[in-house]
Structure formats: C-alpha cells, structure tokens
Amino acid sequence: MEKEDVRWEREDGHALRLARAEDVEAYWEGFDQFDPEGALLTGSRDHYEKDEVTSFFLRCVDDPDRRDLLIFSPEGAVLGESVINEIDWAARSANFRIALFGAPARDRGLGSWACALTRDHAFEGLGLHRLELDVFSINPRAERVYAKAGFIREGVLRDAILLPDGTYCDDVLMAILEDDWRRCRGA
Numbered sequence: 001m002e003k004e005d006v007r008w009e010r011e012d013g014h015a016l017r018l019a020r021a022e023d024v025e026a027y028w029e030g031f032d033q034f035d036p037e038g039a040l041l042t043g044s045r046d047h048y049e050k051d052e053v054t055s056f057f058l059r060c061v062d063d064p065d066r067r068d069l070l071i072f073s074p075e076g077a078v079l080g081e082s083v084i085n086e087i088d089w090a091a092r093s094a095n096f097r098i099a100l101f102g103a104p105a106r107d108r109g110l111g112s113w114a115c116a117l118t119r120d121h122a123f124e125g126l127g128l129h130r131l132e133l134d135v136f137s138i139n140p141r142a143e144r145v146y147a148k149a150g151f152i153r154e155g156v157l158r159d160a161i162l163l164p165d166g167t168y169c170d171d172v173l174m175a176i177l178e179d180d181w182r183r184c185r186g187a
Contacts, residue, residue, distance in 0.1 A: 003067065004125060008117050013074025016082065016114050019061050023070060023078070027057050030078030033102040041139045042099050043161065067121070071105070071114050079105040082114040084122050092129035094122060115149045123181045130177050136161055137170035150184035151176045
C-alpha cells in the first residue's frame with residue numbers, strides 16, 4: 001500500500017507527520033537526545049551509532065508495512081516518533097509504539113496527542129481492525145496514556161523484561177479494536 005501524506009498541527013505549533021527520507025538528519029539529531037529514562041522505558045540501548053540509526057530510519061521510510069510519524073517542535077526539531085509497524089494487511093492488524101526522545105518532550109501532552117492521532121490514523125486512514133502494543137510495568141504513565149486513548153489491557157507477561165539493574169518487570173499487553181475506537185471516538 002502506498003504511503004499517504006499525513007500531517008497534524010497543535011495550536012502551539014507542534015506537528016506530527018509521516019517521516020520522509022529528507023528528515024534523516026533531523027531524526028538523528030532528535031534521536032541523539034534520547035535520554036536514559038526514555039531508553040529504559042522503551043527497552044532501548046542508551047547509545048547508538050549515527051550510521052545504524054540513519055540506515056534503520058531510511059529502511060523504515062521505505063517499508064510499506066509500517067508508518068513512522070515524527071513529532072516536531074514548533075522550531076522543526078524532531079522530539080519523538082509515533083509508529084504503526086508490523087502491519088498485517090490481510091488481518092488488518094498492527095503494532096503501535098511511541099517514543100519521546102528526551103525530557104523536554106515529556107509532560108507536555110505530546111505523547112497523548114500523538115498517540116490519539118496515530119490511533120485514529122490506524123483505523124481511519126489505514127482501515128485496520130486491531131492495533132496492539134506492549135508497555136513495561138515500570139511505565140504507568142504510558143499505560144494511563146494508552147488507556148485514555150482506548151487501549152484495553154489484555155494480559156501481562158510476568159517478569160518478561162530484564163532491566164539494566166538486573167531486576168525484572170512485567171510486559172503489559174494492550175490493544176484497541178475498531179469497535180472500541182468507534183466507541184471512544186463517539187464519547
């Protein structure tokens with residue numbers, strides 16, 4: 001399926017839009033701000049080389065089975081990403097993930113805003129039936145954002161995530177179906 005051009009803007013000038021190849025340098029500059037808290041909450045490493053990030057980004061832009069949306073500041077800096085990936089067009093299902101790259105992007109409502117728009121695009125724009133995600137139990141703030149967006153807790157993989165300090169946390173599975181989405185849009 002050919003990628004559609006999508007863009008949304010908040011009143012304060014922040015924008016969410018589909019990633020393009022020409023965003024690669026801005027993406028790297030934003031990603032390079034990924035802080036230890038963000039890495040921990042998303043299960044990422046705390047350091048990546050530029051060439052591995054930029055080559056991965058360019059593969060994602062070209063992949064027909066994913067939609068990578070970038071969160072931009074009013075000045076045009078990339079603050080994070082909101083991603084629909086692992087799209088199964090036949091089953092009309094996909095995975096969702098979001099990452100804010102640093103503390104300046106957090107606690108401003110950007111994650112909630114991008115989550116809701118990406119969810120809407122999954123059902124309205126892509127015609128999906130199911131959108132699923134997993135969130136670490138050490139990230140209750142994200143779980144609240146997902147629940148507010150209509151995602152329903154489906155299960156827990158107990159002690160499934162080994163943390164850098166050697167302890168474990170649960171992996172919480174959540175999903176939203178198109179009927180759930182219609183209900184939450186109507187509310």
